Every structure is written in structure tokens, then in C-alpha cells.
Amino acid sequence: MNRPLSQLFNRLVIVVPYLWLLALFLIPFVIVFKISLSQPATAMPPYVPTFEPSEGLAGLWTSLKAFSFDNYIWLTEDALYFNAYVSSVFIAGVSTFLTLLVGFPLAYGMARAPTSLRPLLLMLVILPFWTSFLIRVYAWIGILKPEGLLNQLLMAIGVINEPLIILNTDTAVYIGIVYSYLPFMVLPIYSTLEKMDYSLIEAAQDLGCRPVTAFWKITFPLSVPGVVAGCMLVFIPAVGEFVIPDLLGGSRTLMIGKTLWVEFFSNRDWPVSSAVAVVLLLILVVPIVLFQQAQARAQEAGK
Amino acid sequence: MKKSLGSIRKSFAPWLDPKAEPHISFADVTKKFGDFVAVDNLSLGVYGREFFALLGASGCGKSTLLRMLAGFEEPTSGVITLDGQDMHGIPPYRRPVNMMFQSYALFPHMTVEKNIAFGLKQDRMARSELDARVDEMLKLVKLDQFRGRKPDQLSGGQRQRVALARSLAKKPKVLLLDEPLGALDKKLREETQFELVDVQQDLGMTFIVVTHDQEEAMTMADRIAVMKEGKILQVATPEEVYEAPASRFVADFIGSVNMLEGVVSKPGGTTVIETQSGLVIRTKTDQETAENDKVWFAVRPEKLRVASKKPKTTSVNTIDGEIWDIAYLGDMTTFHIRLDGGQILKASVINDARLAQEQLTWHDRAWVSFAEDAGVVLTA
Numbered sequence: 001m002n003r004p005l006s007q008l009f010n011r012l013v014i015v016v017p018y019l020w021l022l023a024l025f026l027i028p029f030v031i032v033f034k035i036s037l038s039q040p041a042t043a044m045p046p047y048v049p050t051f052e053p054s055e056g057l058a059g060l061w062t063s064l065k066a067f068s069f070d071n072y073i074w075l076t077e078d079a080l081y082f083n084a085y086v087s088s089v090f091i092a093g094v095s096t097f098l099t100l101l102v103g104f105p106l107a108y109g110m111a112r113a114p115t116s117l118r119p120l121l122l123m124l125v126i127l128p129f130w131t132s133f134l135i136r137v138y139a140w141i142g143i144l145k146p147e148g149l150l151n152q153l154l155m156a157i158g159v160i161n162e163p164l165i166i167l168n169t170d171t172a173v174y175i176g177i178v179y180s181y182l183p184f185m186v187l188p189i190y191s192t193l194e195k196m197d198y199s200l201i202e203a204a205q206d207l208g209c210r211p212v213t214a215f216w217k218i219t220f221p222l223s224v225p226g227v228v229a230g231c232m233l234v235f236i237p238a239v240g241e242f243v244i245p246d247l248l249g250g251s252r253t254l255m256i257g258k259t260l261w262v263e264f265f266s267n268r269d270w271p272v273s274s275a276v277a278v279v280l281l282l283i284l285v286v287p288i289v290l291f292q293q294a295q296a297r298a299q300e301a302g303k
Numbered sequence: 304m305k306k307s308l309g310s311i312r313k314s315f316a317p318w319l320d321p322k323a324e325p326h327i328s329f330a331d332v333t334k335k336f337g338d339f340v341a342v343d344n345l346s347l348g349v350y351g352r353e354f355f356a357l358l359g360a361s362g363c364g365k366s367t368l369l370r371m372l373a374g375f376e377e378p379t380s381g382v383i384t385l386d387g388q389d390m391h392g393i394p395p396y397r398r399p400v401n402m403m404f405q406s407y408a409l410f411p412h413m414t415v416e417k418n419i420a421f422g423l424k425q426d427r428m429a430r431s432e433l434d435a436r437v438d439e440m441l442k443l444v445k446l447d448q449f450r451g452r453k454p455d456q457l458s459g460g461q462r463q464r465v466a467l468a469r470s471l472a473k474k475p476k477v478l479l480l481d482e483p484l485g486a487l488d489k490k491l492r493e494e495t496q497f498e499l500v501d502v503q504q505d506l507g508m509t510f511i512v513v514t515h516d517q518e519e520a521m522t523m524a525d526r527i528a529v530m531k532e533g534k535i536l537q538v539a540t541p542e543e544v545y546e547a548p549a550s551r552f553v554a555d556f557i558g559s560v561n562m563l564e565g566v567v568s569k570p571g572g573t574t575v576i577e578t579q580s581g582l583v584i585r586t587k588t589d590q591e592t593a594e595n596d597k598v599w600f601a602v603r604p605e606k607l608r609v610a611s612k613k614p615k616t617t618s619v620n621t622i623d624g625e626i627w628d629i630a631y632l633g634d635m636t637t638f639h640i641r642l643d644g645g646q647i648l649k650a651s652v653i654n655d656a657r658l659a660q661e662q663l664t665w666h667d668r669a670w671v672s673f674a675e676d677a678g679v680v681l682t683a
Contacts, residue, residue, distance in 0.1 A: 202375055203408035205395040207422030207473070217421075221412050 029281070036274035037067035047270050071275035081259065081276065085283060088256040091170065091245075092238035095177035096185075099234045100227065102178060103185030107226075108219075110186070111193035122190070125183050137176055137247050144172050144248070168250035176244040181237070185230035192226030193219070225294060232291040236284050256280055315525065316540075317350040324387070326351040326509055327372065327477060332381030334367050334533075341367040343533035344381070351476075354503050354510045356520035358556075359530035365513045366405075368530075369479050372511070373402045385477065396425075401475040405482040407466035409454040415465050416441070416450040422473045440468040443502065460491050467499075471506065478503075480512040484519060496522045517557045521545070529553050545603075550683045554601040561607070561648050563600040567592045574680055576600050580644025585619045590680040602678030607650035609638050610670045611663055621672040624648065626665055640669055 038047040049063035075081045110121045128136060143149045144167040151163040166172050196219065204214035242257030249255070256276065263273035317323040325348030334342040342364045349355045357365040370376045371383060374395035383390045390398065401422070410418050419440050423433045441447045444464035454462055463486065470478055483499065484492045500523050503510045514520050520527045521541040528538045529552075537549040548554035551562060565578035570592045576584045584600050592598060608614070614621060627647060628639035638650045648671055663669055 197406060197408065199404050199406050199408040200410060202373075202395070203402070203404055203410075203469075204421070205375075206373060206400075206402045207469070208396045208425030210396055213425070218410060 032274045032277055034067075035270050036071055036272075036278050037069065038271045039066075039068075039070070040269045040271050045270065046268050071271045072279070074272060075275055075279060081256075081279075084254050084256045084259040085279070087254040088239050088241075089283065091173060091177075091253075091255060092235050092241070095174050095181070095238050096231050096235040098174060099178045099181055099185045100231060103182055103230060104189055104223075104227070106182075107186045107189035107193055110190050111196070118194070125186050125190075128183070133180065134243065137180065137243055140172070140176055140179065140248060141167060144175065167248065168253075170249065170253055172248035172250075173245050173253055173255075176248045177234075177238050177241060180244060181234040184233035188229035188233065189223055189226040192223045196222055225297075228291065228294040232288070236288065239284060240280055315352070317353070318348075318526065323350060325349055326353075326386060327511070328384050329368070330382045330384070332368075332371065332378045332383060334364070334371060334376060335379045340533050342371070342378070345533065345535055347528060347535060347538065349509060349511060351509055352507055354500065354523055354525045355512070356524035356527045357511065357513045357530060358515070358517060358520040358527050360515055360556075363530040364533040365530050366481055369402070369481055369511065369513050372477075373400055373479055374398045399475055400477040400479055401470040401473055402479040402481065403466050403470040403483050405485055407454075407462050407486075409462060409465055409469070411454055414451050414453055415446060415457070418454070418465055419469045419472050421469065426473065436472060440472050443471070444468040459486055459488075460495070463487060463495065467502070471502070471508075474506065475508065477509045477511065480510060482514055483512060484514075484516075492519070493522075499523060521557070529556060531556075547679055548601065548681070551599055551601070551681050554679070554681065559604050559649060559651075560601050561604065563602075563646070565598060565600060567594055567596045567598055570594055570596070573675065576680070578644070578646075580642065580646065582622060582642070582644070584678075585675050586678055586680060587676045588680040590682065592680065592682065596682065599681045600678050601681055602673055604637060604649040604651040605635075605653075606673050606677035607648065608672050609640070609650045609652055609663065610672070611667065613670050614672050617672060619675065620677075621670060622648070623668060623670050626663055626667045626669050629663075629665065638663070638669065640671055 035047060038049060040046060041048040043050075049066040051060055051063045055062075106125075110118060110125075113121055141148070145151075146163040146165060146167070148167070150166070151160070154160045155163065166175070200218050200222070201211075201214050204218045205211065209217065240257045240260075241255065242261055245253045245255040245258055246261070249258075260273050260276045260280070263269050263276060267273075327349040329345055329347045332342055332345050333340065345364075345368070347368075357368060359365045367376060371378050372385075372390070374390070374393060374397075377391070385399065410421065413421070416437055420433055420437050423436055428436070437450075438447075441450055444467055446461060446464055446468065449457060449461060454465065457465065463483070467483070470480075480499075484495050487495060496519060499510070499512075512520070512523065521544075524541060526538060526540055527544050529536045529544060531552055537544060537553050539547070539549075544553060544557050548557065548560075554560045555562065563576075563578050563582065563584065565576040565582070565584065567574055568577045568583075569575040572587060574586055574588050574590070574592060576586065576598060578584070578600075586600060590598075613623070622642060624640040624642040626638055627641040630637040630639075633654070635651045635653050638652065640648045640650060642648060650671055
């Protein structure tokens with residue numbers, strides 16, 4: 001291939017991901033943003049103004065003038081939304097931390113396992129994905145409900161006398177999120193730990209470090225890129241999580257995903273639910289940017 | 304070469320002193336990994352302030368020996384003592400030895416300075432003393448201006464020096480070096496060999512270096528242990544290992560050698576050996592043999608003389624053959640001479656004058672001769 005042609009080819013290759021982002025992220029976002037500036041209406045679609053291409057430029061102008069930020073102001077006036085956001089971020093944050101607590105030892109164990117065993121362990125981590133997410137969450141209802149498997153087991157071995165009330169509480173939501181998102185935490189941490197040169201730990205011990213100190217001074221700092229990636233992969237979807245709080249959480253479990261669902265399907269208020277979605281996106285953009293910066297730093301360090 | 308370093312080193316031979324106690328000793332040490340025997344019932348003593356080399360091909364157990372001393376592996380059986388203390392069950396972080404790793408194992412998230420200070424911080428050394436020690440180490444390895452860099456911002460040679468400084472920082476009595484120069488290019492390796500010897504002598508430490516490079520071992524070490532399949536074949540000074548190898552394997556492993564197989568036709572101080580192809584070799588030897596013993600005569604290429612005519616001065620150990628190959632190396636020329644029996648002898652001739660080589664060329668007849676004390680008789 002000659003030079004100008006290959007340069008053209010290189011540019012075309014770059015265009016593909018941009019087209020992807022444009023079609024699947026930017027355009028949907030613009031549509032949602034546009035709806036969030038509209039007013040609800042009993043119509044199809046259920047909001048005004050709508051723009052008909054037949055009305056021409058004048059029509060476009062009228063509809064543009066009708067746009068307002070009323071829905072965003074509305075979000076600030078009703079404490080429900082603020083509480084839902086805060087509660088979502090809180091629940092997601094706690095869940096992420098719990099997932100890290102469970103996931104790190106798991107990833108560490110996998111990375112230290114004999115090389116021949118690792119593909120099997122990796123397989124086991126990915127295995128739950130082979131069953132529908134929804135079915136797995138339903139299965140937890142069967143485990144956690146008062147007459148469920150967990151309570152039966154605990155009562156049978158005499159740990160408790162009365163069934164624990166776990167289902168329809170925040171605890172159940174935490175259990176559900178930790179369970180569902182565990183692979184997203186384990187895999188990136190495993191990949192950083194697995195790449196780590198074990199002789200670094202030996203060197204630390206050789207220089208007088210006890211194994212525990214060597215872990216905190218060497219292993220953990222070097223696994224931070226994986227920990228950050230794992231936390232982001234859990235935190236970001238957990239904030240907007242709908243299925244888990246809906247199925248496992250109680251009526252008092254307040255999460256923005258549920259609020260959005262109610263606005264959209266029960267109240268048929270597309271503009272407000274769009275505004276909720278846009279604000280949620282803004283809340284998530286901050287951690288995403290932080291995540292990308294962390295990744296860039298990790299790449300810098302890995303050079 | 305170290306031999307020219309003067310009388311201090313020449314008189315350094317504690318292994319000849321029957322009263323000297325080894326600083327480190329391995330007694331009947333065996334290490335098995337499953338069915339594989341990495342170290343096979345090995346005994347060895349290394350003396351204080353000695354520069355000791357473990358030499359062998361990969362998989363011969365030399366690194367395992369080092370790792371057992373560092374505490375990363377426990378011997379399956381046998382006892383390792385350091386300064387008279389049994390090392391059994393003592394974890395690596397409590398052993399008074401430090402190791403320089405083959406991969407250097409520098410902490411990638413720490414600067415050069417922090418890497419070097421790492422071991423000192425574990426000892427909770429006072430801040431001022433620690434800073435002074437780090438400065439001293441940085442000066443020693445000439446990396447003062449790179450103290451703030453991370454390992455990935457350094458060249459291979461610089462990383463090697465950081466690894467050395469880090470392992471020396473605690474001033475251990477014993478430093479273990481696992482292929483310390485393996486990752487360097489040839490020129491840098493040669494320079495660094497001398498630097499290591501200088502550092503070792505300045506600091507008065509015991510160095511045990513693992514290497515597969517015989518030149519490296521010979522340049523640096525006071526004594527070399529040649530290892531094969533978990534066993535030590537010979538422990539001796541570089542001169543002894545080279546000039547008086549204990550076995551065919553050692554002779555062949557260290558440098559280049561011509562090996563002639565034959566039977567003893569007359570044993571004694573001057574042994575006569577006859578090869579199958581009818582060559583008669585007269586050689587002075589201490590090796591006890593009996594008539595008709597099967598032996599090998601080993602002679603180094605540089606001990607052979609090559610001439611285009613039959614030498615007049617001597618008639619013993621004179622063989623003629625055909626020049627089969629010539630390798631001109633600049634400082635010397637290596638002739639491959641094919642004897643009439645089919646055996647090929649290698650002979651190295653120093654090019655001590657420019658273009659003054661006798662005009663020997665391919666397929667010429669040539670005479671090879673050597674003195675009666677040029678080679679050694681080997682029975683194993």
C-alpha cells in the first residue's frame with residue numbers, strides 16, 4: 001500500500017469509533033436532552049413542542065422558543081429527586097466498597113493460583129453471565145425471603161430462631177448489587193495482579209518486609225489501576241440500577257433508577273424523566289472522567 | 304584482571320587454611336520440586352569476604368541454591384548455616400542476606416531514591432542516617448542525578464545499578480546476585496564486572512553470584528563452583544578450574560578444549576597415552592593411572608603451536624594434519640586442523656605481529672605440537 005492511501009486508511013479507521021459514539025451516544029443524548037426541555041402533554045408522543053419538518057424554519061423557531069428548563073427547576077423543587085440521587089450514590093458507593101472487599105481477595109487468590117488452574121477460575125467468575133441477569137436476581141428472592149433457603153438453613157443449624165427479614169430491605173439491595181457486579185470488580189483487579197512480577201514481593205521480603213507489609217507497600221499500590229477500573233465498572237451502573245432495587249429492595253429503598261421508571265411509565269412524564277436522566281448522566285460523567293484520567297495515568301506508568 | 308590487583312587478593316585464600324571456618328555452609332542439602340531434584344545432596348562452604356561464583360547451565364540448580372540461602376525456598380533435607388546459625392525456618396525478611404534479582408525487581412511505583420531507601424525504612428533507620436546512606440549508595444553507583452526518576456525512565460544499565468544499590472543499602476554481610484549482568488549488552492557487562500569486584504572489595508562483603516557465563520565467573524570470582532544437575536563438579540579458583548579441570552564436563556564447559564580419548568600405555572609422572580588412531584601423547588601429570596586405563600587428554604587451543612614445517616627442536620607431541628578451517632578473530636586466529644585419523648584439533652595462535660602470520664591457508668599441511676605439560680589427563 002502506498003503512503004497517501006495508507007494514511008487515508010488510518011483516518012478511516014479512526015472514524016469508525018467516532019461514528020459509533022455519534023450514533024449510539026451523542027444522538028440519543030441529544031434526543032433525550034431535547035425531550036427534557038419540553039413540556040408533558042396528553043398526546044403522542046406525550047410532550048410538546050414537537051417539530052414537523054413540513055412547518056419549515058418558522059416551525060423550528062417556534063418549537064425552539066417553547067423549550068425551557070422548567071423540568072430541571074422542578075427537579076430542584078421536589079426533594080424526592082434530590083433524595084433519590086443522594087440515596088443512589090450512597091447505595092452505589094457502599095455496594096462498590098463491599099464488592100471491593102469481596103472481589104479483591106478473590107482476584108488475589110486467582111492471581112496466586114497455579115497457572116494451570118487460572119483459566120478454570122476465570123471461567124467460574126464469568127459463568128453466571130451465562131444465565132439471564134433477571135433470573136439470577138429472582139433466584140435471590142428465593143434465597144432471601146423469610147421462608148427462603150437462607151433462613152431455612154440458618155434455622156436448621158440453630159443459628160437463629162426466627163427468620164431474618166432481609167428481602168425488601170436495603171441489605172437485600174446490597175447483596176444483589178455485590179453479587180451481580182462482582183465479576184466486573186474481580187476481572188480488572190485480577191488482570192493487574194496477574195501481570196505483577198512476583199519477584200517484587202520477594203524483593204520486598206528480602207529487604208525486610210513482612211508479608212503483610214509487602215502487600216500494602218507493593219501489591220496494593222500496583223493493583224490500584226485495576227481497583228479503580230473495577231470500582232468504576234461497579235459504581236457507575238449501580239447508581240442507575242433499577243432491576244435490583246425493584247425486585248429485592250423495599251418500598252422505602254429510594255433509587256434514581258426506580259424514580260425514573262415511575263416518571264416514565266407510571267406518570268408518563270417523558271420530559272421530567274428525561275431531565276432526571278440528563279442529571280444522572282452529569283453525576284456519572286464526573287467519575288467517568290476521573291476513571292479515564294486514572295487509566296491514562298496507568299498507561300503512562302506502564303510504558 | 305583481578306590477579307593484577309596486588310598482594311591483598313593473592314594472599315586471600317581462606318579455603319586453603321584448615322582452621323578457617325566457612326561463613327556460609329551447605330551441608331548435604333537436597334531440594335526437590337515434586338520428582339525433580341534441583342539440588343542433589345550438595346555440600347559447600349563459602350568464606351567471609353569471598354567473591355564466589357556458582358556457574359552452570361540453566362536448570363543446574365544454581366539459582367535454587369541461592370534462593371535457599373535467601374530464604375525463598377526451604378531445603379528438602381540438609382542444613383544451611385550462616386555465621387554458624389542454622390537458617391532453617393528463618394523467613395527471608397529476617398535473614399542477614401540481601402539479593403539482587405535477575406529481573407532487578409525494582410518497585411515500579413517508586414523513584415530510584417525510594418527504591419534504595421526501601422530496605423532501610425523497614426529497619427526504621429533514623430531519617431538523617433537514612434538520607435546519608437541513600438546518598439552514599441547513589442554516589443557509589445553514580446546515579447545521583449537520577450534519584451527522582453522512576454525505574455521505567457532508566458536505561459537497562461541504570462536499572463541494574465539501582466538494583467545493586469538497593470541490595471547493598473542495608474550493608475548485608477552477604478550479597479546474593481542472580482545473573483546480575485544477564486540483561487546488559489556485552490560491552491556494559493565487561494565494565495560492570497570490574498565495578499562489582501571493586502564494590503565487593505571496598506565494602507568487604509561476601510558476594511555469591513549465580514551466572515551461566517564462564518567468562519563473567521572467571522573475571523570476578525575468587526572461587527568458582529561448577530554445577531551440573533544439582534551437583535557441584537568442582538570448586539576451585541578460576542586458574543585451577545581452567546588449567547586443572549576435574550572432569551571432561553568442566554573442561555568442556557569452561558572455555559574451549561581439545562579432548563583426545565585414549566588408553567594409558569605407560570603410567571607414571573610422565574604418562575604415555577595412545578589414542579585409537581595411533582597418536583602417542585606424552586604428558587606430565589599427577590593423575591594416578593594404571594596401564595590400559597581409559598583416559599581423556601584435554602589440551603586448550605592456545606597451548607598448541609601451529610607450524611607449516613615439522614618442528615626441529617622436539618619430536619614428542621607433534622602431530623600433522625590438514626588445515627580445515629581458519630577463524631580470524633583479530634587478536635588471535637583459530638585453526639581447525641583435521642588429523643589423518645579424522646579428529647579435528649582447535650589451535651589458537653596469538654597475532655602478535657601485524658600481518659606476520661605464517662602463510663597457512665585452507666588445505667595446507669600443518670604441524671601441531673605441544674609441550675609435555677600443556678594438557679591434563681582426565682579419568683572422568
